Amino acid sequence: NAGVTQTPKFQVLKTGQSMTLQCAQDMNHEYMSWYRQDPGMGLRLIHYSVGAGITDQGEVPNGYNVSRSTTEDFPLRLLSAAPSQTSVYFCASSPWGNEKLFFGSGTQLSVL
Amino acid sequence: EDKVVQSPLSLVVHEGDTVTLNCSYEVTNFRSLLWYKQEKKAPTFLFMLTSSGIEKKSGRLSSILDKKELFSILNITATQTGDSAIYLCADWCGSQGNLIFGKGTKLSVKP
Numbered sequence: 633n634a635g636v637t638q639t640p641k642f643q644v645l646k647t648g649q650s651m652t653l654q655c656a657q658d659m660n661h662e663y664m665s666w667y668r669q670d671p672g673m674g675l676r677l678i679h680y681s682v683g684a685g686i687t688d689q690g691e692v693p694n695g696y697n698v699s700r701s702t703t704e705d706f707p708l709r710l711l712s713a714a715p716s717q718t719s720v721y722f723c724a725s726s727p728w729g730n731e732k733l734f735f736g737s738g739t740q741l742s743v744l
Numbered sequence: 745e746d747k748v749v750q751s752p753l754s755l756v757v758h759e760g761d762t763v764t765l766n767c768s769y770e771v772t773n774f775r776s777l778l779w780y781k782q783e784k785k786a787p788t789f790l791f792m793l794t795s796s797g798i799e800k801k802s803g804r805l806s807s808i809l810d811k812k813e814l815f816s817i818l819n820i821t822a823t824q825t826g827d828s829a830i831y832l833c834a835d836w837c838g839s840q841g842n843l844i845f846g847k848g849t850k851l852s853v854k855p
Binding site: 665667672673674675676677680690722731732733734735736737738 | 750753775776778785786787788789792832834836842843844845846847848
């Protein structure tokens with residue numbers, strides 16, 4: 633089973649560039665979310681979705697956009713990258729109403 | 745505001761020691777508390793606690809929840825170098841329908 637798949641694993645951007653972090657899950661989970669992890673900060677929620685066509689903001693949504701056109705995919709878009717967005721990004725999913733999240737392996741992003 | 749506070753933030757012990765990691769929480773519409781272990785990459789699930797006083801156990805790891813005092817502890821007995829990791833505590837925030845994470849406890853086990 634693939635579970636939650638994130639691509640790319642590593643990315644270096646220049647300030648102002650845009651990019652999309654991809655996340656796909658094959659478990660038919662309704663709930664998907666994006667977290668960022670910075671040293672000493674734990675995991676902070678960026679955006680989440682409870683089903684196709686439904687998204688909402690988390691704790692730190694500024695500078696990020698999401699969409700959910702299918703149950704399987706939940707891409708995270710950086711419209712104009714900033715050094716403050718240098719972080720490790722995790723995508724996670726679960727069946728709706730089930731608190732146990734399944735995490736992808738993460739994307740390490742550096743913005744210069 | 746919903747929040748989860750873990751202590752200590754870092755801890756260094758020697759193999760064989762027993763450690764206790766703490767997690768206190770303030771969340772609306774509490775449903776469950778979860779513990780994750782994070783080594784190099786993705787967090788991996790350890791325990792989910794929903795009821796007070798019922799210990800969850802897996803090998804040398806155990807955890808318990810106190811819903812009256814709003815905290816949980818994670819115990820690791822006879823620590824090994826492989827236990828070195830960041831341990832994350834998270835609460836399901838019912839008002840938002842999301843997991844709220846603490847900052848984590850970085851455990852280092854020296855041989």
